[in-house]
Amino acid sequence: MKKRIVSSFVLPLAVATFAAQGQESDTTINAYAAGYVAGYTCSATFNANKSEAAIREHELTGIYSLVADKVAAMKAMVDRENKLVRVAYDDGQRERISVWRPRLGCVDLPVGATIADADKVSRPFADSAVEKDSGEPWQERQPVNHVTGNLELDGVIQKAFSKHYGAGARTTAILIATPEKIIAENYLDGFTPETSQRTWSVAKSIAASVVGAAVLHRNVDVKASANVANWRSALDPRRNITLEHLLHMASGLDSNAAGNRTDRVYMGGGRVIDTATTTALEVTPGTRWKYANNDTMLAMRAVREGFENADDYLKFPYDMLLDKIGMAHTFLETDWNDDFIMSSQVWTTARDLARLGVLHVQNGMWKGERVLPENWLTYISTPAPAQPPESSPGYGAQWWLYNERFPELPNDTIAARGNRGQFLVIIPSENLVVVRRGYDMAGEPGFNEHDFVRDVLKALK
Incomplete structure (x- = not known):
């Protein structure tokens, strides 16, 4: 035979780590890490109804080495009323935001977006x-x-x-x-x-x-x-x-x-x-x-x-x-x-x-x-x-x-x-x-x- x-992905991950580290600045990688935490926390919270501890254990460990260490040090702020997640980075100077929508799950706002932009995402489905x-x-x-x-x-x-x-x-x-x-x-x-x-x-x-x-x-x-x-x-x-x-x-x-x-x-x-x-x-x-x-x-x-x-x-x-x-x-x-x-x-x-x-x-x-x-x-x-x-x-x-x-x-x-x-x-x-x-x-x-x-x-x- x-x-x-x-495993389908071990080699590509190893190759990609070196490629990505050669292309992005520390600020960009920090933004990636904050986006990773915001996006996964948002989706796991509002799509899957998972606890903070379960999210940390499953979604945020054993992950892509480019951001793994930075992700481990970041804290997500979950706004359950407005169904969004915020994650600060670069010593609190910047933040990444992920917003949940019915049926469509979470959408990551671009770098530079603020909390005032959260209401601008389209919502074609009613909440139910x-x-x-x-x-x-x-x-x-x-x-x-x-x-x-x-x-x-x-x-x-x-x-x-x-x-x-x-x-x-x-x-x-x-x-x-x-x-x-x-x-x-x-x-x-x-x-x-x-x-x-x-x-x-x-x-x-x-x-x-x-x-x-x-x-x-x-x-x-x-x-x-x-x-x-x-x-x-x-x-x-x-x-x-x-x-x-x-x-x-x-x-x-x-x-x-x-x-x-x-x-x-x-x-x-x-x-x-x-x-x-x-x-x-x-x-x-x-x-x-x-x-x-x-x-x-x-x-x-x-x-x-x-x-x-x-x-x-x-x-x-x-x-x-x-x-x-x-x-x-x-x-x-x-x-x-x-x-x-x-x-x-x-x-x-x-x-x-x-x-x-x-x-x-x-x-x-x-x-x-x-x-x-x-x-x-x-x-x-x-x-x-x-x-x-x-x-x-x-x-x-x-x-x-x-x-x-x-x-x-x-x-x-x-x-x-x-x-x-x-x-x-x-x-x-x-x-x-x-x-x-x-x-x-x-x-x-x-x-x-x-x-x-x-x-x-x-x-x-």
């Missing part, structure tokens, strides 16, 4: 109480944190909450399901079916699903030019970048040494249109696979270009995807310009991810209604022309492919994979969805989803 990767998870569509549900009666499977799940699948693993949730039944559902103490976590790059596969909904409902053509406004000059070769190139991680754009580090947007309060749309081509679109957060953000920006106003765009993923399949505890966060940061900044639950998996197992159908195009599962599962190295899973359209490179899993296995051990694995031939959530430690071997899913399959046989 070919060599398997143990989030209800307890209904448990739909599953007709049968294994009680939460109960044994399944399958001794081998129970042993595998128990190992998942240990260091067995990775020395740096910190598992918070395991959910194994078919479209009809939740076979197993287990959580770390303090977590429930309503506890959302950041998806990190699992969001990319959610973004692809939104694109699929746009293909179905808005006649979006993935083969057409992405038509980003910043690239429309007749002399601009970026006009040749298609939406499909972006979905395939094959834009050819310069995304720095480590394309999975987009600190200016993720922590710095930057806008997608000021960062992702401004880089130049390095190679011809479609000829190189390179993992790049910007490609996902640009794919969503390409969809937005077809909307006349921001509110309609912001509501579209909810109206045409999330609400249709019951993903009621999912928050798609944006920059302050109302561009979705769906390369990473989505907060959701294990059950909501499983619902997305079931939608794909059912080939885009939900309770008799078509939510995704009929061929969408085939489309996202088809290997892109340019592929990652053979030590990695293959790549389709914003989904990872465990194809012939990994003979211990069925050839149609696909996965959404995110930093700190977020995984949604879909095996259509087995009618199976596997979700794992965690807070794996940066710089240590993370949770090995391949071995876990292999062991789950053996146990279910």
Whole structure:
């Protein structure tokens, strides 16, 4: 068998740390750290209803080394009445602010914004109480944190909450399901079916699903030019970048040494249109696979270009995807310009991810209604022309492919994979969805989803 990767993100993180430290000043890195604390505290408080101690333990430890030490020394001021978080930095001379909005979660204001700017963010959704998870569509549900009666499977799940699948693993949730039944559902103490976590790059596969909904409902053509406004000059070769190139991680754009580090947007309060749309081509679109957060953000920006106003765009993923399949505890966060940061900044639950998996197992159908195009599962599962190295899973359209490179899993296995051990694995031939959530430690071997899913399959046989 070919060599398997143990953790998807250890090497890119190491590379990115040196790159970032060579580019940003101390003041900027301080602003990043304050933005990290503000954003995560805001989202974990108002999306997930977590305590200050739990936020410190989970969201703010074991993180990106560039800001880890600075984050540890910073204090968040949580304003529950106005649903925002403030974090001072540079000896109190400056502060970063993150503001919560219904359904959209938290938005980080730019460096230099003041508390007076908090009311300026758009709010297309009315505030309403989030209800307890209904448990739909599953007709049968294994009680939460109960044994399944399958001794081998129970042993595998128990190992998942240990260091067995990775020395740096910190598992918070395991959910194994078919479209009809939740076979197993287990959580770390303090977590429930309503506890959302950041998806990190699992969001990319959610973004692809939104694109699929746009293909179905808005006649979006993935083969057409992405038509980003910043690239429309007749002399601009970026006009040749298609939406499909972006979905395939094959834009050819310069995304720095480590394309999975987009600190200016993720922590710095930057806008997608000021960062992702401004880089130049390095190679011809479609000829190189390179993992790049910007490609996902640009794919969503390409969809937005077809909307006349921001509110309609912001509501579209909810109206045409999330609400249709019951993903009621999912928050798609944006920059302050109302561009979705769906390369990473989505907060959701294990059950909501499983619902997305079931939608794909059912080939885009939900309770008799078509939510995704009929061929969408085939489309996202088809290997892109340019592929990652053979030590990695293959790549389709914003989904990872465990194809012939990994003979211990069925050839149609696909996965959404995110930093700190977020995984949604879909095996259509087995009618199976596997979700794992965690807070794996940066710089240590993370949770090995391949071995876990292999062991789950053996146990279910």
